[in-house]
Amino acid sequence: MKINCQDRExxxxxxxxxxxxxxxxxxxxxxxxxxxxxxxxxxSVAAEELRDYRPIPGLWRRIESSLQEQSEKExxxxxxxxxxxxxxxxxVGWQAALAGAMVLALTVSGAYFLMHRTPTAPSAGNRLLKTxxxxxxxxxxxxxxxAIDKLAADAKPQVEDSASPLxxxxxxxxxxxDSAIDDLRAQAGENPSNAHLRxxxxxxxxxxxxxxxxxxxxxx
Amino acid sequence: MGSVGLTWPWEHRISPVVHEGRSQLQLAERxxxxxxxxAALAAGCLAGxxxxxxxxxxxxxxxxxxxxxxLLHSASDAEDAVQETFLKIQRSIGSFRRQSTFVTWxxxxxxxxxxxxxxxxxxxxxxxxxxxxxxxxxxxxRAAVAHPSLRLALERALAQLTQHQRDxxxxxxxxxxxxxxxxxxxxxxxxxxxxxxxxxxxxLRLVLEPPRSRExxxxx
Numbered sequence: 001m002k003i004n005c006q007d008r009e010x011x012x013x014x015x016x017x018x019x020x021x022x023x024x025x026x027x028x029x030x031x032x033x034x035x036x037x038x039x040x041x042x043x044s045v046a047a048e049e050l051r052d053y054r055p056i057p058g059l060w061r062r063i064e065s066s067l068q069e070q071s072e073k074e075x076x077x078x079x080x081x082x083x084x085x086x087x088x089x090x091x092v093g094w095q096a097a098l099a100g101a102m103v104l105a106l107t108v109s110g111a112y113f114l115m116h117r118t119p120t121a122p123s124a125g126n127r128l129l130k131t132x133x134x135x136x137x138x139x140x141x142x143x144x145x146x147a148i149d150k151l152a153a154d155a156k157p158q159v160e161d162s163a164s165p166l167x168x169x170x171x172x173x174x175x176x177x178d179s180a181i182d183d184l185r186a187q188a189g190e191n192p193s194n195a196h197l198r199x200x201x202x203x204x205x206x207x208x209x210x211x212x213x214x215x216x217x218x219x220x
Numbered sequence: 221m222g223s224v225g226l227t228w229p230w231e232h233r234i235s236p237v238v239h240e241g242r243s244q245l246q247l248a249e250r251x252x253x254x255x256x257x258x259a260a261l262a263a264g265c266l267a268g269x270x271x272x273x274x275x276x277x278x279x280x281x282x283x284x285x286x287x288x289x290x291l292l293h294s295a296s297d298a299e300d301a302v303q304e305t306f307l308k309i310q311r312s313i314g315s316f317r318r319q320s321t322f323v324t325w326x327x328x329x330x331x332x333x334x335x336x337x338x339x340x341x342x343x344x345x346x347x348x349x350x351x352x353x354x355x356x357x358x359x360x361x362r363a364a365v366a367h368p369s370l371r372l373a374l375e376r377a378l379a380q381l382t383q384h385q386r387d388x389x390x391x392x393x394x395x396x397x398x399x400x401x402x403x404x405x406x407x408x409x410x411x412x413x414x415x416x417x418x419x420x421x422x423x424l425r426l427v428l429e430p431p432r433s434r435e436x437x438x439x440x
Contacts, residue, residue: 009418039425050375052286056285070310071270
């Protein structure tokens, strides 16, 4: 095979064994090609310096334990789906029949629950007041508050002036009630449609009204 | 033209018998790639036999770690990459279609794992760069080699290549894979692998050789 200097790079890139042999022969008589061939081979030899094939102590143990761990996880995952394999041994006809029976059972049970469902009244706590009802409640509440305030004004001299233990007790009770009413009003302000809060507020107002009534009756 | 003469210290080690620019040692390693044990190992791993994985490790573990180390420039990252590769082999052995040898398939997984690690390391570096200045990286200890200065020079020269050129050079010249195998690993054509290696070696010569021996052409 005859080659010349122009073939050199092509052979470096993708030469056959015969072409390499021919290049070696040519390089023996051509200084430039000899130089280039030598440098080209030198890179391959130099690359060996980047080989470090020493064994790595402990690495296989690490790999082995992680392989075992992964394998165990996979085995457990497989086992959880093993029961489905039973279905594979059942003939297709029976599989279809089984699926049909399950669908029928689901339909019948669903229909039964729908027909025998007892209407449940929404609990007071969860019931939300609609806009019209809320308006009426707020109107009634304002009137009630005004009436209680008037009652409180009547009872005020007796509650504040008297140092008797009974009156001190009433005074403390009224303070607690006022504090609870303030809290509930604040909560009701944030969530005005919550009927449960309104009920609690009403209970507090009623308690205050009864306490004030007791105070006034004590005077008599 | 007078002989420019490369003055590299490893010149005397260049084997007179080089085929296609490859040393006998590399050719011997290539042959091991076609080892009949390859198919037996694939079958063993597919059956979930841990001893097959151990045999694979004994056969290719050092080479895997060497490649990972050259790709990642870190011994500990390389060990992590090898471990992760074995786990990936175990997870995806069912998808091995025998379109390449088992070893080639294994190295393809390793190369991709190294790419993933490299990407995540770059991301980590970007995240920490804002917080603190990076500590200067010390060279990690490696096996004693005939020419430590040569290895260092080669590593520095390789760092100036493109990632693609570096990977092909490492796979072909250091690890001894054939272009066909590299093409499979890097998902490129065989011709692209040959061209990339050619360009990589030309660029390495530009970096490594004294300026007087450089001829036309810059790094591409």
